[in-house]
Amino acid sequence: MIDAQRIDMIIQEGEGLTVEFKEHFSPRIVEDVTAFANTKGGVIILGVRDDKTVVGEELTNDLKARINSLGRNCTPPIQAKIRQAKNLVVIDVPQGDEKPYGCGAGYFRRLDGTTQKMSNHELRIMFREHELISFEEMIHREVAWQDISRNKIKIFLKEADIGIKKIVAHDILTSLNVAHNDEITNAGVLFFAENPRKFILQAQMTMIAFKGKDRIHIFDRQDIQDDLLTQFNGALFFLKKHLNRRSEIKGVNRKDIYEIPIEALREAVANAIIHRDYGMRGTSLMVEVYDDRVEIVNPGGLPAGLEKKDFGKISVRRNERIADLFFRMDKVELAGTGIRRMREAMIAAGLPPPRIRQTTFFNISFKRPTFDSRPAAVERNKSTDKVTERVTDKVTKKVTENQSLILKGMKKDDQITARILSEIVEISERKIKENIKLLKNKGLLKRIGPARGGHWKVEDG
Incomplete structure (x- = not known):
């Protein structure tokens, strides 16, 4: 944060990569806010003309609320520090760790002393540059330790067969690598927060059963806005509810056999949760049951570094931490054999292998056997x-x-x-x-x- 003593020097130095002058407040400063977040951070000083003339600006409660509102409405939200410094208003914008940031007018960057709108090519480059820090690894600074559920930690430890009696959330999440330096990552939020969607809006799964072969007539729908293990278990329950099954009795044991192998669907649901792009806002993981098929659709195409020709042969995980937690609970294998196991299970049941489509979303479709x-x-x-x-x-x-x-x-x-x-x-x-x-x-x-x-x-x- 820039202190009051440095203001005069900054004004004398003029605008630059990290400094912008504005004579008065205008909603368009949101473009400068996103530009600084996308570049190296910086300060916007209200009450100074471009020619360095100081005209002054007063920080009222209304002005502070309007500036904060602009930051909250960015995607992702930007939290700037606002204060009065002498007779000027200083808006301190940190460099973002969830780049790129956008506003209603688009995506902007800082180039020397000007704010410029980014082209599609520049935006793609920025996405690639910042894939090194995955969404699951990012620290969620709005989450406090009191937001973490002891019961969800207890359930996880039981599923993972970890015999820890005394539950200390800080120690357990740190040992699982979903908390660092007393701060909780997005992966930690998705698994252990009491209300994950309070912090990550896209932390949800939508399950729909349609009457017919098209997305027209809905006869059952369920939305799960909870942690990833709850989503996993809920999806399997929903699928079992809407699929036909027969029973096979061997001796005194009875086994339910579903029309689509549950082991294939189980693998598909786990893969969808693990490989989902949780950074895609406004999206939901979809589980859809039709008369002739089951489709599971997750946001996010192929993970970076994986080509189509290698799909199903090489394991490249978008979310390594989430995958590790599912592996600890014995819900998935780490060997990257999921697609192969799904195909084998379908063939063994006398059904065609699942059909896969890849765009911005990943869609896997399982054919249901016809009545005859x-x-x-x-x-x-x-x-x-x-x-x-x-x-x-x-x-x-x-x-x-x-x-x-x-x-x-x-x-x-x-x-x-x-x-x-x-x-x-x-x-x-x-x-x-x-x-x-x-x-x-x-x-x-x-x-x-x-x-x-x-x-x-x-x-x-």
Whole structure:
């Protein structure tokens, strides 16, 4: 903060990268406020003309409220320090740690002694430059320790099987790396705050069940505006509520089997929470149930550094701290095998692998079996489970891991295509065809009928 003794010197030095003069207050100073937050911080001095002539400005309660309101309405909000210094009003704007900052007129930066509106290209560069500090790692300065829930810490410790009897929030959050130097990060808020949405508006999940195949007729909706574990559990409960299931009794035990494998949906919900871009304001993680499919949509495309060709093969997490907490609770694996496990679970259930679309949002869609196909799918699974196990046991020593997955896929669906197999095994279609040829040569696989209209037969070997 600039003290009163330095004001005269600053006025003599004139405007620059971190100094702006204004003769009187105008709502347009918000452009200078965002520019300073996006650059190196700075001061706006009200009551000084551009030619350094001092005309004076009085800091009234009304003026202070109007300036504070301008900062709060920025995205993200900017908190400046305002005070009277001699007969001038000094607005001290800190450099932001959540860049870029914007206002109603756009995004601005400071260049030498002027405020300039940023182009789309400059804005993209600024986004990339500040991805080194992820949203989850940022300190949330409005959160105090009394805002942290001891009960949520207790629930987490139980889920993670951590035997700590005395709950000291400061010590536990610090050891989990979601608090530093007595301050709490956004990840800590999302997991342990009594009311996370009080501090992070986008901390919510919306779940909707539609009647039909379009987003028109809603017959059930639930919004969860709570911590991430509550969102995870709530999403699974909602999905189980709206999916068909059958029961299988083995001995004295009963097992519920859902039309879409719960393990695949569980993995998808966890991935959506972990990979969501929590910095995208005004968004919500969506879980949508339609007559023919289930869609899970999270804000944020591919994480920085991950290309489309590597998706599902290389683990690049947008939120490492959040991922670590879910891993500690045994809700997700760290190995980056989630997409593969979802595909395998769907194929094992006689369903096509999930369909993935990536834009600014990440959308994964699971096809529901049609009414006519459900009994057939059930019978096919019952009749092929033992055969698959027998085939797998016999050929394990003869084939590679990829070839074993190909055979499993063909036992579940004897008309499966090379394209779908390439998604399951995660190798190219060319490699799939090469392995099929090798399996034929080993006498483990036979094609019955033509390429179009025929089917595969897996031999016992």
